[in-house]
Every structure is written in structure tokens, then in C-alpha cells.
Amino acid sequence: MAKDQDKGATAPKSDEDRGSMTVREAGRMGGEKRREELGSQGYAEIGHKGGQRVRELIEAGKRAESGGDRDKE
Numbered sequence: 001m002a003k004d005q006d007k008g009a010t011a012p013k014s015d016e017d018r019g020s021m022t023v024r025e026a027g028r029m030g031g032e033k034r035r036e037e038l039g040s041q042g043y044a045e046i047g048h049k050g051g052q053r054v055r056e057l058i059e060a061g062k063r064a065e066s067g068g069d070r071d072k073e
Contacts, residue, residue, distance in 0.1 A: 038046075
């Protein structure tokens with residue numbers, strides 16, 4: 001398959017075809033882009049949702065330990 005046909009192709013590349021960007025650099029650039037998209041409020045919302053989910057999982061674990069079979073999900 002030619003390079004120009006499908007940019008999403010996952011065929012193995014030789015060392016000559018690889019870009020000079022490291023995984024760390026790509027992650028940093030992606031994180032910066034995401035920060036620009038979300039802003040501080042977006043990150044706060046994600047953190048809140050994550051905190052709620054952790055609380056639900058802890059409660060479910062406590063119910064399972066105590067033998068309660070009733071689960072919300």
C-alpha cells in the first residue's frame with residue numbers, strides 16, 4: 001500500500017520511514033492540544049465525573065463484601 005493512500009494504515013515502517021517525534025513528545029503535544037480544547041472547566045468536569053464513579057465503585061464493593069446483592073447497575 002502506498003503511503004499517500006491511507007494515512008491511518010498501521011503497516012510496519014522501516015527506521016527510515018519513521019518520524020523523528022518520540023512517544024513522549026507526541027503525548028505532550030496531544031495533552032497541550034486537549035488542554036486548549038477543554039480549558040480548566042473541562043478538566044474540572046472530568047475530575048468530578050471520575051470522583052463520582054470512584055465513589056460508586058467503593059459503595060458497590062462495600063455492598064459485595066457485606067453480602068448485599070442489590071446493585072444499581
